[in-house]
Each structure stands twice: as structure tokens, then as C-alpha cells.
Amino acid sequence: MSQKTNDFTKWYIETIQKADLMDYTAVRGCIAFKPDGYELWEHIQAAMDKRFKETGHRNAYFPMLIPESFFQKEKEHIEGFSPELPWVTEAAGEKLEERLALRPTSETMVGQLYSDWIKSYRDLPVLINQWANVFRWEKKTLPFIRTSEFLWQEGHTAHADEEEARTETMQMLDIYKEVVENLLAIPVYDGQKTPLERFAGAVDTFSIEAMMQDGKAVQAGTSHYLGTKFAEGFNIRYLNKENKHEYVHTTSWGTSTRLIGSVIMVHGDDQGLVLPPKIAPTQVVLIPVGPWKKNPAIIEKLDEVFAALKAKGYRVRLDDSDQSPGFKFNEWELKGVPVRIELGPRDLDNSQALMKARDGDEKIAVPLDAVVEHVEKELEMMQKRLYDKAKAFRDDNSHTHLNSLDDLKQHIAEAEKNGTVAGWILAGWCGSDACEEQVKEETKFTTRNIPFNPPAEKNTCICCGEEAKHAVWFARAY
Numbered sequence: 001m002s003q004k005t006n007d008f009t010k011w012y013i014e015t016i017q018k019a020d021l022m023d024y025t026a027v028r029g030c031i032a033f034k035p036d037g038y039e040l041w042e043h044i045q046a047a048m049d050k051r052f053k054e055t056g057h058r059n060a061y062f063p064m065l066i067p068e069s070f071f072q073k074e075k076e077h078i079e080g081f082s083p084e085l086p087w088v089t090e091a092a093g094e095k096l097e098e099r100l101a102l103r104p105t106s107e108t109m110v111g112q113l114y115s116d117w118i119k120s121y122r123d124l125p126v127l128i129n130q131w132a133n134v135f136r137w138e139k140k141t142l143p144f145i146r147t148s149e150f151l152w153q154e155g156h157t158a159h160a161d162e163e164e165a166r167t168e169t170m171q172m173l174d175i176y177k178e179v180v181e182n183l184l185a186i187p188v189y190d191g192q193k194t195p196l197e198r199f200a201g202a203v204d205t206f207s208i209e210a211m212m213q214d215g216k217a218v219q220a221g222t223s224h225y226l227g228t229k230f231a232e233g234f235n236i237r238y239l240n241k242e243n244k245h246e247y248v249h250t251t252s253w254g255t256s257t258r259l260i261g262s263v264i265m266v267h268g269d270d271q272g273l274v275l276p277p278k279i280a281p282t283q284v285v286l287i288p289v290g291p292w293k294k295n296p297a298i299i300e301k302l303d304e305v306f307a308a309l310k311a312k313g314y315r316v317r318l319d320d321s322d323q324s325p326g327f328k329f330n331e332w333e334l335k336g337v338p339v340r341i342e343l344g345p346r347d348l349d350n351s352q353a354l355m356k357a358r359d360g361d362e363k364i365a366v367p368l369d370a371v372v373e374h375v376e377k378e379l380e381m382m383q384k385r386l387y388d389k390a391k392a393f394r395d396d397n398s399h400t401h402l403n404s405l406d407d408l409k410q411h412i413a414e415a416e417k418n419g420t421v422a423g424w425i426l427a428g429w430c431g432s433d434a435c436e437e438q439v440k441e442e443t444k445f446t447t448r449n450i451p452f453n454p455p456a457e458k459n460t461c462i463c464c465g466e467e468a469k470h471a472v473w474f475a476r477a478y
């Protein structure tokens with residue numbers, strides 16, 4: 001198994017393969033999600049879906065194929081997405097009159113339909129979410145993090161005015177932050193994207209950004225206020241109470257299966273996956289040890305524990321295969337199962353079992369009649385430990401003291417020389433595209449977001465030295 005600190009990408013790919021989360025396929029950049037990988041998505045999906053519905057959204061489904069002419073209706077949108085679009089040009093042996101794109105996102109299809117669905121102020125707001133696959137033919141791919149086809153959700157809402165649409169945009173960003181922090185145990189910075197990093201066609205884009213263990217950033221979710229741009233492109237108008245036509249204000253927001261990659265990159269270690277209990281496909285594994293086959297009372301007791309945990313709603317597995325205990329320990333650690341319970345003849349004599357958390361080294365003896373309570377508590381504590389550890393790592397590798405491009409270059413060179421993580425840089429920025437581009441060109445550090453709550457104040461632009469308008473996170477990003 002690769003060491004995470006030597007070659008992070010190699011470690012990541014080996015880890016997800018050994019944990020049996022995915023497989024490569026015959027189509028370049030398109031992966032198969034194996035059951036344990038897909039189940040991670042299902043738990044993320046369930047948590048998101050619940051919150052979407054609690055805030056009044058409903059799910060719908062739109063076609064995967066989008067006519068080329070739709071893309072022409074919003075100029076920035078087509079410019080942003082056209083390099084990545086795969087096209088369907090033929091069907092049933094005939095060339096199509098108009099070629100169809102495999103959707104990279106659905107603003108255009110949705111926009112065209114909303115222009116029919118929305119006629120009056122009584123039709124507003126429209127609060128719809130779609131769970132779907134999308135396609136972006138990327139040159140460089142990495143399983144879960146960046147693939148040519150991926151799974152995601154995309155919310156598309158329409159509102160009578162800007163204020164309501166902006167409230168919606170921020171509400172969804174808050175939901176993303178809450179799910180990613182509480183469920184995935186990944187701390188994020190929420191903030192606004194710079195104009196250069198905005199979604200193609202948005203007025204304002206907001207994101208949550210997470211730090212991986214190699215110090216690179218993952219954009220873990222985005223929420224866009226689209227203003228009336230798509231409404232104008234697709235003529236989505238409504239009659240207001242004064243009987244006058246007005247354009248709606250739209251939003252869109254999305255999170256994808258790259259969250260799975262983020263969980264692995266944030267929490268994994270040299271033994272494999274470390275999964276936050278709340279999303280682990282298997283939360284507890286029960287393993288008989290010692291000469292357990294000669295002692296049926298052991299499996300009977302484990303069956304009891306299994307049933308009790310199951311009754312409480314936990315996802316639990318009993319591994320009674322004929323592999324050695326050592327093999328099983330290794331296997332389940334690789335898969336990142338949060339808690340392991342071992343039971344052998346000697347433990348049974350002492351009315352106890354041994355409990356081990358995936359993120360710790362110690363085995364703890366727990367009374368057999370209180371295993372469920374101990375597991376329950378351990379899962380809760382582990383969820384919190386993982387968040388705290390990830391936050392400590394992020395904070396240790398977030399730098400606020402660099403004030404010039406030379407400082408930044410030196411910082412990066414030192415990190416490379418010492419084999420340490422360059423991390424994120426909170427820098428002052430004057431607001432000009434030119435400065436942002438120069439930093440990117442010279443360091444490969446891009447702006448992540450302008451955090452709502454920056455950990456420090458920055459007064460001068462890291463590039464030109466002029467007065468800073470914002471404090472911005474710069475980092476290398478996936």
C-alpha cells in the first residue's frame with residue numbers, strides 16, 4: 001500500500017480500488033461505482049434530499065440530451081461549457097438535423113421549459129431539484145473527483161424578485177455547508193467566487209471549499225444567483241400583480257459525487273479509508289476470534305449483538321467467513337469501517353468484547369451487556385474526532401502571513417523542498433482579473449473563494465501591492 005505522504009494521488013487511487021469503491025471502464029474518464037462507493041453517495045443523497053424537501057423543494061427529471069440551439073441563448077454559458085461537451089450527431093442510422101449535447105448542466109433545458117410553466121406571479125416560486133448524471137469531457141480525470149460522467153444534483157429555482165432569489169442562493173449554500181460539515185466531517189469555508197471563477201452565466205457564484213490532506217482544495221458545492229440572464233435568454237416572464245410582464249430571477253445549485261472523493265482525501269490514512277460514521281456503508285463489523293468455530297456460544301452472542309444494533313438502525317456486518325481474524329481486521333480497516341467488535345472464548349468467559357475504533361490504535365474492553373451503548377457512543381465520538389482532526393489540519397495549513405507574490409513563491413518552493421504541504425493562502429486582492437491571473441500563472445494557485453468569515457484581515461493586494469478589496473483564499477485545486 002502506498003504511503004499517503006509520498007505520492008498522494010497514487011495513495012488515493014490505490015485506496016479506493018482496494019476498498020472496492022469503483023472500477024475503471026472501457027470509456028475513458030467514466031468510472032463504475034461499485035456498491036460500497038455507490039452507497040456512500042446514497043447516504044449523502046438521502047441527507048441532502050431530506051433538507052431540500054424540508055425547505056420546500058421537489059424533485060423532477062429533465063432529458064439528458066440538449067439541442068445545440070438552447071446553448072446559444074446564453075452567450076457566457078455556451079462559452080464556458082462548449083469545450084467540454086460531448087455531442088450526439090446520429091441516431092437510427094441517420095444524421096440528426098440538430099446535434100444534441102449530453103447535458104453538462106441543465107439551465108438551458110430548464111429555462112426553455114420554465115418559460116412555458118411560469119405565466120403569472122401565482123406560479124412562483126418554482127423550487128425544483130434534479131438528481132441526475134452529467135457529462136463534462138475533461139482532459140485530466142481522477143475517479144470521483146473529476147470524471148467525464150458524474151452524478152450530482154442540480155437545483156433550479158425561479159423567483160419573482162432578486163431578494164427572494166438571493167435568499168434562496170444563500171439558503172442552499174448553508175445546507176451544503178451543514179451537510180458537508182456534519183455528515184462528512186469536512187470543515188469548509190463558505191464564500192463568494194471571483195468573477196473569473198464564476199459559473200458560466202451566473203451573476204454571483206458562491207462555494208464551499210474543502211482542504212484535502214495534500215493541501216489542495218476541492219470545491220465541494222456551489223450555489224449561483226443567475227439574475228435575469230437565463231430568464232432573458234429563454235423569455236421566462238410572469239405577469240405581476242399589476243398585470244405587467246416581468247422577468248423571473250433564477251438560481252441554480254449543485255453538489256456531486258466528488259464529495260465521495262473529498263471524504264477519502266480528507267480522512268483516509270495509510271491503512272486505507274477512514275469513513276465518518278454517519279455515511280459509512282458499514283458502521284460496525286463484528287468479528288469472532290480465537291477457536292470460535294468450536295464454541296457456538298460466540299456466534300450466538302454476536303448474533304444477539306448484531307440484532308440489537310440492527311434494531312437501533314445501525315448498519316452492521318457479522319464477518320463469519322473462514323479467513324483469519326488478522327486478514328479480516330485488515331480488510332475492514334481498508335474499507336474504513338468505523339467500529340470493530342471482536343469476541344473470542346476468553347472474552348466470553350469474562351463477559352466482555354473488545355472494541356476498536358478505526359481512527360485509534362487501542363482496543364477497549366466493553367461489558368457484553370453494554371456493547372450497543374458503547375458502540376453508539378464511540379460512533380458519535382468518532383464523527384466528532386474526524387471533524388476536529390480535519391479542522392486542525394486545515395487550520396495548520398492555512399497561511400495568513402504572506403503578503404507578496406515573492407513570499408508566496410518562496411513558501412511554495414520551501415514546501416516542495418521539504419516535502420510538506422503548501423496549503424492555502426489567505427491573501428489580499430485588489431479585485432482585478434489581471435492580478436488574479438498573474439498569481440495563477442506564476443504559482444498555479446487559483447482563487448478559491450472570498451470567505452464570508454476570513455480568519456484574518458488583509459490590507460494590500462498580494463500581486464500589485466495596491467489596496468486590497470477582499471481577503472481571498474488562494475490554493476491549488478482539484
Ligand SMILES: [Zn+2]
Pocket residue numbers: 429430431432435461462463464465466
Ligand atoms: Zn492587485
